[in-house]
Amino acid sequence: MATAVSRPCAGRSRDILWRVLGWRIVASIVWSVLFLPICTTVFIIFSRIDLFHPIQWLSDSFSDLYSSYVIFYFLLLSVVIIIISIFNVEFYAVVPSIPCSRLALIGKIIHPQQLMHSFIHAAMGMVMAWCAAVITQGQYSFLVVPCTGTNSFGSPAAQTCLNEYHLFFLLTGAFMGYSYSLLYFVNNMNYLPFPIIQQYKFLRFRRSLLLLVKHSCVESLFLVRNFCILYYFLGYIPKAWISTAMNLHIDEQVHRPLDTVSGLLNLSLLYHVWLCGVFLLTTWYVSWILFKIYATEAHVFPVQPPFAEGSDECLPKVLNSNPPPIIKYLALQDLMLLSQYSPSRRQEVFSLSQPEETAFQTPKSSQMPRPSVPPLVKTSLFSSKLSTPDVVSPFGTPFGSSVMNRMAGIFDVNTCYGSPQSPQLIRRGPRLWTSASDQQMTEFSNPSPSTSISAEGKTMRQPSVIYSWIQNKREQIKNFLSKRVLIMYFFSKHPEASIQAVFSDAQMHIWALEGLSHLVAASFTEDRFGVVQTTLPAILNTLLTLQEAVDKYFKLPHASSKPPRISGSLVDTSYKTLRFAFRASLKTAIYRITTTFGEHLNAVQASAEHQKRLQQFLEFKE
Amino acid sequence: PHTNKFAVALLDDSVRVYNASSTIVPSLKHRLQRNVASLAWKPLSASVLAVACQSCILIWTLDPTSLSTRPSSGCAQVLSHPGHTPVTSLAWAPSGGRLLSASPVDAAIRVWDVSTETCVPLPWFRGGGVTNLLWSPDGSKILATTPSAVFRVWEAQMWTCERWPTLSGRCQTGCWSPDGSRLLFTVLGEPLIYSLSFPERCGEGKGCVGGAKSATIVADLSETTIQTPDGEERLGGEAHSMVWDPSGERLAVLMKGKPRVQDGKPVILLFRTRNSPVFELLPWAGPQAELPTSRCTLSMPSFHVLAQCLGGPRNPLLGVEALFMTCPSLLRHPQPLPLGTLSQGHHLFCPTPHIPTS
Numbered sequence: 001m002a003t004a005v006s007r008p009c010a011g012r013s014r015d016i017l018w019r020v021l022g023w024r025i026v027a028s029i030v031w032s033v034l035f036l037p038i039c040t041t042v043f044i045i046f047s048r049i050d051l052f053h054p055i056q057w058l059s060d061s062f063s064d065l066y067s068s069y070v071i072f073y074f075l076l077l078s079v080v081i082i083i084i085s086i087f088n089v090e091f092y093a094v095v096p097s098i099p100c101s102r103l104a105l106i107g108k109i110i111h112p113q114q115l116m117h118s119f120i121h122a123a124m125g126m127v128m129a130w131c132a133a134v135i136t137q138g139q140y141s142f143l144v145v146p147c148t149g150t151n152s153f154g155s156p157a158a159q160t161c162l163n164e165y166h167l168f169f170l171l172t173g174a175f176m177g178y179s180y181s182l183l184y185f186v187n188n189m190n191y192l193p194f195p196i197i198q199q200y201k202f203l204r205f206r207r208s209l210l211l212l213v214k215h216s217c218v219e220s221l222f223l224v225r226n227f228c229i230l231y232y233f234l235g236y237i238p239k240a241w242i243s244t245a246m247n248l249h250i251d252e253q254v255h256r257p258l259d260t261v262s263g264l265l266n267l268s269l270l271y272h273v274w275l276c277g278v279f280l281l282t283t284w285y286v287s288w289i290l291f292k293i294y295a296t297e298a299h300v301f302p303v304q305p306p307f308a309e310g311s312d313e314c315l316p317k318v319l320n321s322n323p324p325p326i327i328k329y330l331a332l333q334d335l336m337l338l339s340q341y342s343p344s345r346r347q348e349v350f351s352l353s354q355p356e357e358t359a360f361q362t363p364k365s366s367q368m369p370r371p372s373v374p375p376l377v378k379t380s381l382f383s384s385k386l387s388t389p390d391v392v393s394p395f396g397t398p399f400g401s402s403v404m405n406r407m408a409g410i411f412d413v414n415t416c417y418g419s420p421q422s423p424q425l426i427r428r429g430p431r432l433w434t435s436a437s438d439q440q441m442t443e444f445s446n447p448s449p450s451t452s453i454s455a456e457g458k459t460m461r462q463p464s465v466i467y468s469w470i471q472n473k474r475e476q477i478k479n480f481l482s483k484r485v486l487i488m489y490f491f492s493k494h495p496e497a498s499i500q501a502v503f504s505d506a507q508m509h510i511w512a513l514e515g516l517s518h519l520v521a522a523s524f525t526e527d528r529f530g531v532v533q534t535t536l537p538a539i540l541n542t543l544l545t546l547q548e549a550v551d552k553y554f555k556l557p558h559a560s561s562k563p564p565r566i567s568g569s570l571v572d573t574s575y576k577t578l579r580f581a582f583r584a585s586l587k588t589a590i591y592r593i594t595t596t597f598g599e600h601l602n603a604v605q606a607s608a609e610h611q612k613r614l615q616q617f618l619e620f621k622e
Numbered sequence: 623p624h625t626n627k628f629a630v631a632l633l634d635d636s637v638r639v640y641n642a643s644s645t646i647v648p649s650l651k652h653r654l655q656r657n658v659a660s661l662a663w664k665p666l667s668a669s670v671l672a673v674a675c676q677s678c679i680l681i682w683t684l685d686p687t688s689l690s691t692r693p694s695s696g697c698a699q700v701l702s703h704p705g706h707t708p709v710t711s712l713a714w715a716p717s718g719g720r721l722l723s724a725s726p727v728d729a730a731i732r733v734w735d736v737s738t739e740t741c742v743p744l745p746w747f748r749g750g751g752v753t754n755l756l757w758s759p760d761g762s763k764i765l766a767t768t769p770s771a772v773f774r775v776w777e778a779q780m781w782t783c784e785r786w787p788t789l790s791g792r793c794q795t796g797c798w799s800p801d802g803s804r805l806l807f808t809v810l811g812e813p814l815i816y817s818l819s820f821p822e823r824c825g826e827g828k829g830c831v832g833g834a835k836s837a838t839i840v841a842d843l844s845e846t847t848i849q850t851p852d853g854e855e856r857l858g859g860e861a862h863s864m865v866w867d868p869s870g871e872r873l874a875v876l877m878k879g880k881p882r883v884q885d886g887k888p889v890i891l892l893f894r895t896r897n898s899p900v901f902e903l904l905p906w907a908g909p910q911a912e913l914p915t916s917r918c919t920l921s922m923p924s925f926h927v928l929a930q931c932l933g934g935p936r937n938p939l940l941g942v943e944a945l946f947m948t949c950p951s952l953l954r955h956p957q958p959l960p961l962g963t964l965s966q967g968h969h970l971f972c973p974t975p976h977i978p979t980s
Contacts, residue, residue, distance in 0.1 A: 196735040197720070197742055199781050207743065340717065340761070341779050514719070562699075565739050574738045581737035588718045591666040595624065620625050620668040621686050 016313060017324050020299055028294040029085045032287035033078045039286070040074065040135075041065060043279045047136045047272060064135075073131045080124045081287055087117060088190075088291045094325045096191040096575045098501040103490040108185060118181040125177020125280060126170050132276040133169040140165045140272060144248060162248040164239065164258050165269055168231065171238060172273050175227045176220075176280055189288070192326070193572045194296045194333060194507060201293050208570075212285050213278075215570040220277030228264050235259035285570065298337055299330045303348040325505075332511040339518035343526070349519065350527045495558040503579040510578075510585045513543075517589035521596040537605045543590050544610045550583050594618050625686075629671055631658040637673055639684065648691050652698050654678050659710040666718035674709040678702035679723055681736055701734055703741055713755035713764065715778070722764065726751030731766060733781075744781055747774075753792075758802035759868060763820065765805060767793040775805070775820075786818070786837075795863045799897045800870040806840070808861040815841035815861065815875070817901060840903050843877070843891070870897050 044064055050057040064070065091113075099105040108114065133140045143166045184190065195204065236259055243250055250257070257263050264270075305314040318331040338345040481487045520539060523532040554560050563576045594601060594617045601614055626642035635658060637650040650673075657676040664670035669684035681699040701723075711724040721734040723741075730746035749770045756765040757778075764776040766783075773793040776783040788809050796807035805818040816837040845859060862878045873893040894904045 195742070196738075196740060197733050197781055198779065199742075203745055203781075207745075518717075562739075574735075574740050577738040581735065584737040585719070588666045591668075592718070595666060 013322075013324050013327075016318075016327055019313065020327055020330065021295065024294040024297065025085075025089050025291070028287070028290040029082055032081050032085055032283075032290050035286050035290075036077055036081060036283060037074060039279060039283050040070070040077065043132065043275065044070075044135060046275055047132075070135070073135060077128065077131055077283070080127055081283060083120070083124060084284055085287045085291060087120065088288055091117065091184075091190045092192055092291070092295065092326075093190050094192050094329045094507075095505045096188045098188070098497050098504055098575075100493045100497045100501055101491055105186075106490075109182065114181075114185055117184075118178050121177040121181040122174045123177070125173040125175070125180070127173070128280045128283075129169045129173020129176075129276055132173075132279055133166055133272075136272055136276075139163070140169055140269075142166060143170075143242075144246070160248050162239070162243050162246075162250055164250070167238065167242060168258055168269065169273060169276065171231070172224065172227050173276065173280065175230070176223050176277050179223055179226075180281065180284060187571045188575070189571060191572065191575060192292055192296055193574050194329065198298055198337070201297060204293050205289065208289055209286075211570055212289060213282060216278050216281035216285060220274050220281055223277055224270065224274050228270075232259055232261070232264060295326065298333055301331055301334050303338070303345055329508055329511075332508050332515065335515035336511040336518070339515045339522065343522075346519065346522055346526060350523060350529065350531050496561075496563060499556075499559055499579065500563075500576050503582060504575060506578040506582040510582055513582075513585050513589045517592045521592050524596045540593070540601070540604060540606060540614070541610060543586070543593075544606075544613050547586055547590060547613070550586060554579075554583065590617055624665075625668075627663075627669070629661050629663070631661055631673070637661065637671070637682075639669075639671070646689055646691060648684060648688075648693055650682055650684075650693060650698070652680055652695050654700060655680055655698075657708060659708060660712045662712040662714050662721075664714050664718055664721075665716050672712050672714065672721055674712045674723065676708045678707070679709055679712065679721070679734070681721075699736070699739070701736065701739055701741070703732060706732060710751075711753060711755045713757045716757060716759055716761040722755050722757070724752035724755050724766065726753060726769070731755065731776075744776070745783075747785075754795075756796055756798065758798035758805075759800045760802035762802045763798070763805075765793075765796050765798070765807070767796070773807070775818075795861060797864045797866040797873070799866060800868055801897065804897055804901060806864060806866070806873070807837075808864065811860070813843040813845075813860050814839050815843065815864075815903070817903075819901070840901070841893070843875070866895070871895060873903065 041061075045058070045061045048057055048061050048064075097108070099108050140163075143163055144160050145163045239250065239257075239259070242248065258266075301313060301315040301318060303315050305317075315331060315335065318327060319335070323331075338349075516539065520532055520536065527533060559579065562580070563573075565577075566573070594614065598618070601618065602611075604614075606614065627639060629637055629639045631637050635651070635656050637655070637658065639648050639650070641647075650671075654677060655673060655675050658673055660674040662672045662674075664672065668686045669682075671682045671684065673680045673682065679701040681701065682693070683697050683699070684693055685697075701721075706723070706725050706728045708727070709723050709725050713722045715721070719735075721736055722731055723734060724731050728746075729748065729751055730743035731752055732741045732743050734741045749772055750768050752766045753769055754765075754767040756767075758764070762778055764778060765773060766776060767773045769792055771788045771790065771792055773786050773788065773796075774783045775786065790812065791810035794808045794810045796805055798805055803820050805820070807816050807818065808814065809816070817840040818837040843859065843861060859877045862876045864873065864875045866873050871894060873895045875891045875893070877891060891905075896902050
């Protein structure tokens, strides 16, 4: 692709991204900043807890709230939240990246972008912990305090000592920030799951708030415990460094040093550190959840562009072009919703190919009646790639499927490193939206003889002599390495993860299926011009082919086993079971069409095998 | 909802599936399947049955072509959420995508996505749990009845609800018109049928239920005495459950047995209805036009009656297939009564000659 063409494309995609998502991002940031005073108030109240003097406790807390320095801390914390939100925005993904092997997981964590993310989060964590420590007042507020011990010189020369509690606070903050970032990537928290039902944003937020607070409390407890262990062993390093750098003394008489067991068992310190952790995690999770809620809200794309300039955003254009993934997801979600709930928009869909259309709309009219058929046609291509693993298995049968997976894993070791597209390569299909040049690249990197290169009908290139010598050497090295257990430990692919990776963008296809089947079912009564019904044979053909491919895929060893489900956790793991949702929605889509049309379907042109399957669906025998 | 199959839950915690076209009766058992309270077939599928149990919901996927009489536990998917037990009411969305479940202990209705096993709780309100869920056939509204004198109507687009306090007692039963624009319901303790209309929705993309301001009484089912060729008969009383056929033309009301009426036997009353342009509810005059109401009287010598009324989609004339079974104890096999089942739904066989056949 020429760069001259790609630059306007990139510019257009950023443009449409900003137009659709812009106000959502800004609104979510504003709301997370507005939530901050509530969090801070609760934090102040809990940090001054004094159960024996409740009235004084509450009045002290509220009087502290009105003091001027708290306003300064509000501003500082707002800046922190804004920075965290910006990171949320930069790192989100609608398609989860699932590492298939341990090496890929390590690669994901030590990727430079992720390292920067972790570093910034650690720094922000330290800033927040500093604010929290200062707001707490008391003995935790300052890093440097005058020493209280008497010295042998007799003169009360004010020596400055290191306040180890404050240092402990700062380091805990940094540790929590770093752990948050680590868990963010390991648990795929940058994945944006779309809600299964549409609800008003406030209701969604209210429902998740309680779970969020509970989760923060528990996680803070674990992090404090981990950090205490870390500090016990390694706490002397920062202590020594700070005290020599700032020329401070360590006062041993006021309190015990913290890197001992007796020092660490200071309940007041632990309580305040835990509370600081809860405050930090709650505010960060709130900004994350607000971003998720705002970003996954349904967006209404106009079916017919009202003006010529708005044509970029209209539904057929978005579905047929290659916009950023989230725009495509939102468009497909909108298609699904309009096909079920909006009779007037459905009428627009069904009416687009009227002869009295204006001239500039006519080129698009042929696209609109089948906005989803192109994606679905591609889906069927995608699925025919899914069926090629059956071709691979004879190659590996003497060794069992696990060895076969490992062999396939070795072949893909270079390509599986940190890239979201790579897990697909084990199942040897280029991803749905890759261009032709990428397809050629994957052919080169995949020297397995039974590849789908022939199955896909691509022409095999005549290998040159040097190329074949290089391939032989590569195979020899890989065979040698495969016998080393340590290498295998890192490179072996986890079958469940590979299967999840194949279906990681299935949500898009599920919506396309639902939208298409609802439109076809509605067209039985609402389509006056036969716009959809002329394409009915093609649609049925595609759906039945897809059904066959999915059935074949689910016969593979690990495909039909469900991963264990943890309920009540903040982390969303619905991407792990997307393949079942895909299979179920495909079946429901076919049934929807057969029950609506009934016996009329016998008049549709289809191959003999498809006729047989259709008959089975009509008799409810599937 | 598409084939002639029904499922019966027995007291021994097993579920049997009877099929009109085969003699095989698969019996479904699972270690978590205890105290089954509700069964629901999934629309737009061949054989997916949701079973509401004491501690969870089981989704059985039965192969329609299989000949086994004891499907393994592997065919069952377990959906559970802590605190949402016992599950007493289930409702599938007519589009087949979502399952609603309600429990009297948990005040929130849960919306499940069965394939990914995730659930979303709807906003909950005080006033006891939810006893019954009923989805309108067009998929737009849900009736949720509670043990108190309030019922709620939810709309399925943005999931907001409207609250309807009744005058006395809880909502006993309800049924929706096929296009979702009218709800007929009865209240415990009153022999009346109320109607609530829901005009077209106010705006697309926004959720609003849009119910009328108040419900109107459309039928009075108080006891009356009717002259029949056999002598005087008393009919009437409170309704136990109601079913509207999918074409919107017939309404069947199962009346509770009262000692003075028909010797305590339950009775089904059939009405002819029309929803557009105006709603009307008339007693159905069958071929015997001299009878004010067509009624079928059935004797049911048992104390556990499981009545399941299915609307047959291929049934233009008599839109009700009614099946009555006795399940008195664990030991005996449930047997259909001699006046029970229908094969294609065109006839309601009955020994008494009053029933019009069509």
